Amino acid sequence: MEQLDQRAELGEFLRSRRARLRPEDVGLPDYGRHRRVPGLRREELAQLAGVSVAYYTRLEQGHGQNVSAEILDAIARALRLDGTERAHLSHLAGPRPRKRRQAPRAEKVRPELRTLLDAMDGVPAYLVGRRQDVIGWNGLAAAVFGDFGTLPAQERNLVRLVFLDPATAELYADWECRACEVVSNLRMYAGQYPDDERLSALVGELSVKNEEFRRLWAAHTVADNKTHGVKRLRHPLVGELQLSFETLALPDDPAQFLVTYHAPPGSPSADALRLLASWSASPAAPDRAPDRTPDRAADPAPESAPPREVPASGS
Secondary structure, eight states: OOOOOHHHHHHHHHHHHHHTOOGGGGTOOOOOSOOSSSSOOHHHHHHHHTSOHHHHHHHHTTOOTTOOHHHHHHHHHHHTOOHHHHHHHHHHHSOOOSSOOOOOOOOOOOHHHHHHHHHOTTOOEEEEOGGGBEEEEOHHHHHHHOOGGGSOGGGOBHHHHHHHOHHHHHHBTTHHHHHHHHHHHHHHHHHHOTTOHHHHHHHHHHHHHOHHHHHHHHTTOOOOOOSEEEEEEEETTTEEEEEEEEEEEETTEEEEEEEEEEOOTTSHHHHHHHHHHHHHTSTTOTTOOTTSSOGGGSSOOOOSSOOOOOOTTOO
């Protein structure tokens, strides 16, 4: 599978950010309804950034080698990029490696993290790695979000599950928001690791099989993982859950994040979690698979069997 084209990504990102700005947003006159392009024209953006139209046009054509930090900063200001978008622009416009990077090593879960996951009594928790692959989880996370252990390793991916797994799509009461989150996170990763072939394979598969993914991917929205918030779930066994989550980056591996969920004490959601925990602790419970944190197969070759598909509406 070919890697993502970093030059094309740079041009598409700049065009998408320029298209969302109107002349009145940046203090420029609007000369009526006869504009042939959405948002700002290239000439207008170049004027705001203080660069020549020819130079900016070359950037949108993907020729972004050796762009100075000052020019990138000026363009970012003109496009009104936030901090995450500025970082993404820097990654896309950065120098491209002369040699192809080696494939990343299979991700491992430290034994201490496995112990920590299982020790989180009453707290659904999972460990997310590159490309939002789920590489470790505890029994309660499997009871809430689905038994990751029954899936082939290459299908244990949050983005893939949100768009191609009907049960996961039904689980999220705010599916549209969740879909935007995972795609924006994946876009951010793609800017940092455009030569990740498994990323390219994932994007290619989802683009073919889900129209809503194609639309969100084409929007070029980028975002880091949310550090905290609330998720509303529609669990098939215990009904509605309202869970607060915390996303914790691992200091020794910035590509891995520990995500935990909890409910206020005494709330209906807390009672539902206790019920799910009692079921998951049962020896006969299917979600207590022995292979919950399989680090030996974190980056296998893609599977040939097609996955399940979710309608673009996410319902």
